[in-house]
Amino acid sequence: MEIYLVYVDAIQNSNKFWAAIVEDGNLTVQWGRVGYKAQTKIHTLANHQRAIAKFHNLVAEKKSKGYSESQPEIDASRSVADIRRAIQLLNIIRPAVVNMNFGDSYISALNEYLKIVPTPLGMQINYHRVYRTVADIYYQQELLNSLLATPAPQVPVVALGHAPEAITEIKVVSLKTISKNFWRHL
Secondary structure: OEEEEEEEEOOOOEEEEEEEEEEOOEEEEEEEEOOOOOEEEEEEOOOHHHHHHHHHHHHHHHHHOOOEEOOOOOOOOOOHHHHHHHHHHHHHHHHHHHHOOOOHHHHHHHHHHHHHOOOOOOOOOOOOOOOOOHHHHHHHHHHHHHHHOOOOOOOOOOOOOOOOOOOOOOOOOOHHHHHHHOOOOO
């Protein structure tokens, strides 16, 4: 049993995580700022049941403080609904960046977006500078849309007596590429 929680508040420059895993009678907890070295504490409990009970109590405590479930990086287990929601949030963020109007709706959308899409190592959140230009938003939308795209495989058709022509493959961005390049502009 394991969980990864984040707390994001762009106004307060808060970008924290809290993670826990239960193994046998041990509960290992890690926490800190996203991208920095985590602090770790191992709770050694009498048995697996007590470790699970402690796990649930700590998770409830963190959620009551505003933490929400997330993932340490974008990967295949990210749901299609989460990816679509992230794209919708970028559509809300875009006009604010164009007009340099960083009001409540922008802050709210950015906070929700950063809960879905993990930030890079050591990223400082300055809500005025998360996006320098609209091109940065379009770049992230393109990468997110590539996760939703499932192109059909291309099969070359070869006529008798002709050498096969080179075909252009549809470029599909891998999840590893997205993780490494998603925040390239920062």
